[in-house]
Amino acid sequence: SFIDKLKQSFSDAKDKLSSLGTSSNSFFSMGRFYGVYFILKQIANTFGGWINNINSYIENQNLFAVAMGQSAQEGRNLADSLQSVLGIDSGEAMRYMGEFAQLTTSFGIANKQAMLMSENMTQLGYDISSFYNISTEKAFSKLQSGITGQVRAIRELGIDTSNARLQQELYNLGINEKVRNLTEADKAELRYIAIMKQTTNAQGDMARTIQTPANAL
Numbered sequence: 001s002f003i004d005k006l007k008q009s010f011s012d013a014k015d016k017l018s019s020l021g022t023s024s025n026s027f028f029s030m031g032r033f034y035g036v037y038f039i040l041k042q043i044a045n046t047f048g049g050w051i052n053n054i055n056s057y058i059e060n061q062n063l064f065a066v067a068m069g070q071s072a073q074e075g076r077n078l079a080d081s082l083q084s085v086l087g088i089d090s091g092e093a094m095r096y097m098g099e100f101a102q103l104t105t106s107f108g109i110a111n112k113q114a115m116l117m118s119e120n121m122t123q124l125g126y127d128i129s130s131f132y133n134i135s136t137e138k139a140f141s142k143l144q145s146g147i148t149g150q151v152r153a154i155r156e157l158g159i160d161t162s163n164a165r166l167q168q169e170l171y172n173l174g175i176n177e178k179v180r181n182l183t184e185a186d187k188a189e190l191r192y193i194a195i196m197k198q199t200t201n202a203q204g205d206m207a208r209t210i211q212t213p214a215n216a217l
Contacts, residue, residue, distance in 0.1 A: 068101050096140050097122045108185040131202035159198045166190045
């Protein structure tokens with residue numbers, strides 16, 4: 001009869017709704033599971049990032065202390081000043097300073113001169129990054145290449161450290177000697193002089209433009 005068919009339809013609809021409810025519960029339960037999993041994963045990644053940063057800071061401190069030697073405190077004061085005035089990560093600054101110190105002393109440059117070069121090159125690295133709008137990593141990489149005599153990388157910044165330029169620097173200093181006859185330490189110091197002379201426009205740029213969006217970021 002019609003009534004019996006209507007009852008059967010309601011019964012079938014009830015069974016389908018019950019089945020849908022079970023599926024929905026299963027779906028929402030699975031959603032809650034993945035939601036909790038995602039949150040826990042984010043927390044783990046955050047803590048992992050903190051641990052990596054702590055490890056990096058410790059490693060930077062070790063490199064800095066070993067490379068700077070007796071000048072470590074002076075260098076640390078500079079790094080703290082860069083952080084205070086320009087908002088630069090002092091740990092990062094100490095790492096770059098340590099790398100320059102390690103590099104310059106490996107050429108046989110006297111410790112005091114090597115430390116002065118390292119401090120100045122570290123400050124210059126941040127200024128070049130700001131002036132040319134490139135990453136600090138790229139700026140320091142180019143400066144390190146320039147000090148070691150790799151002409152092409154630093155020439156991209158308009159800085160010439162070729163032997164011809166170094167020879168001219170020797171003449172300017174009143175030294176009648178050929179570049180090829182110099183020690184590696186002397187060549188590194190000449191490259192440093194050439195770099196500093198050719199970057200006067202960039203020097204101090206980060207301090208001048210600290211309020212720009214790029215530097216603020």
